[in-house]
Amino acid sequence: MTASAFTIERSTPASRLAMLAAMLTLVVLVLAPWWANRADLRLIGEIATYLALASLWNLLAGYAGLVSVGQQAYVGFGGYMLFALAMFGGINPLFAIPLAGVLGAIIAAPVALLVFRLQGAYFAIGTWVVAEVFRLLFSQVSALGGGSGTSLPVDLVRSIASGRDLREMLVYWATLALGAGTVIGIYALLRSRRGLALTAIRDSESAAQSLGIDIWRTKLTVYLLVAGATSMVGAIIFFQKLRISPDAAFSVNDWTAFVIFITVIGGIGTIEGPIIGTLVFFLLRELLADLGTLYLMILGLVAVLVMLKAPHGLWGLLANRLNLSLFPVGRRLKITSKE
C-alpha cells in the first residue's frame, strides 16, 4: 500500500536566495553613510521613499482594489503634520514622524466613509477631490505659511543633532527604515490570514465574499493602514526638504502619477513589482533627466504600453517565464510518495 506524504512549503530556493540578497543589500545600505557621499545618500533616500509609496499604493490598488489617485492627500497631510507638531507642539521631528502617521490614519476614517460611497473609477476621482480639498484648506492656514508655504525653523532642525553630518545620517536611516519597513510589513501582512483575504479579494471580490470575507471591513482596514503609512512617508519627505508648500505637498504628479507608473511598469498586484518599478523609474530618470518634460511623456507612454501589452508589468513577464517568486506569499504543496 502506498501512502502519499506531503509537506507544505512557504519558500523556494529562489526566495531563500532573494531573502539573503535582500538582507545583504539592506546591511550595505545601512552602512551607506560610511561609503557614500551626500548626493548618493539623498538619492538612496529618495529611492526608499518612492519604494514605500509605490508598495503602499500597490497594496491599496493592486490587492484591495481601491484605485486611488488621491494619495497625495496623505503625503501632504503627513508633511504638514510634521511641521505643525514640530513648530507648535515642540515635538522632536523624528518623533513627529510616527505621530503624523497616526494622525493620517485618523483623518482617513471620515474620508473613507465619504469616498467609499463612490464605485470604481468614480472612487478614484473622488479621492482626487479630497486631495484638492486638503490642498485648498492648508493654503488657508496662515500659521503654516498659507499658499506660499513655510520652512522648518533652523533651531528646530539643529535640535535633532548638533552636526549636519549626524543629522543627515539620522534622516537617512529613518528614511531607509521606513522604505524597508514598508516592504517587510506588507510582505508579513500578505503572508498572514488577512493577507490571504486580501489576495482573495484581488482575484475575485464576489468569490471572496461568498467565502465569508468581510470585504468592506478589509478594504477599510487597508485604506486606513495605507493612509497612515503614506502620511509617515510624507512627513519624512518634507522633513528632508525642510520646506513645505501646498503645491509641493499635494502634487498629483510627484506623489501619485509617478507612483502609479512605477507600480504599473513593475507589475501591479505583486510585492516584487514596485521594487522593480522603482529601480526602472530611477534608472530612466538618471538616463533621461536632461529631456525635461519629454521624459515625463516617455514615462507616461511606457506606462500606457505596459498596461496594454503586459498588464502584469515587467515582473509579470519575468515571473511567468521563469516561474519565479522572490517573495512567496502562498503555500506550495509538495507530495512525496512513500512505500
Add this chain to the structure above:
Amino acid sequence: MTEWINAVLQGVLLGGLYALFAAGLSLIFGVMRLVNIAHGDLIVLAAFIALAVIDVTGIPALASFVVVVPAMAILGYALQRAVLNRTLGPDILPPLLVTFGLSVIIQNGLLELFTADSRRINAGAIEVASFPLAAGVNIGVLPAITFIIAVAVIGGLQLLFYRTALGRAFRATSDDREVAQLMGLDNRHIYGLAMALSLAVVAVAGILLAVRTNFDPAAGPARLIFGFEAVIIGGLGNLWGTLIGGIILGVAQTVGARIDPGWQLLAGHFAFVTVLVLRPNGLFPRMTG
C-alpha cells in the same frame, strides 16, 4: 443685495460650462463604463487647438468650432479604436491607468509645444458686452451665449440618445454589450462613435473655456474635477441632472468667492461633499426599470 444676485446669476451661467465639461464625461461612462481621467486635459487640448487655428487662419474666435469640433471628434474615434477599446473589460484598472497616462502625455506635450504660459483666446468686443436684466443686475453676453450653447448641447444629446437609431445603439450597448453584438451592432465602432461625440462636446467646452478665462497646459485636472462633481451632484446617467449639477457647482463657487476669494473652489467642493453625504446617488439619479 444686487451683488449676491449677480453672484448667483454668474454662478448659474458658469454652471452651463461645467455641465459641458460633465456631459462628455457622463456620455462615455454611460455607454462603456469608462471614466476618462484625461477628459480635462482633452478640454485644454481643444482650447490650444482653437488657439493655434485662430492664430494661423485669423478667423473669429467662435468660428473655430468649424475646425476644432470635427478634429476632436476624429481624434476621439481614433483614440477609442486604437487604444481605449483594448482596455475595456471587467477590470477597471486598465482604462483608468491608460487615461491617466494619456493625461500626463497630453499635459507635457502641450507644455513642450506651447510653454507653461497662461493663454487666452480673444473674442473681441463680445467679451465685455453685457445687457441689463434689472437695476444693477447685468448679464454678460458671452456667459449667456455659453449657457445657451450648453443647454442646446445637452438637449441635443438627449434627443440623440432617445430619438435616433444611433442613440438606441448607444443605449443597447450600454445595457448589454453581448446582446447588442448579437443583434448586429459592432460595439468597437459604437464605442468609437461615443468617444467621437464626447470629444466633440469637449471641443465646444474647450473653446468656450478659452474665451472665458485664462488657461495653461496644467489646467486640465481641475476641469476634470469640476465635470466629475457636476456629474455626481446631478446623478449618474441623467443629462439634465448634470446641467443642474453644473449649476449648483457654479453657484456654490461664485457665492463662495463672494464671501472670500480664497473660498471659491472650496465652496464648490463642499457643495459636492454635502450632496455625496446626503444623497450618495446624486440629486436626480436615473430611474431604473
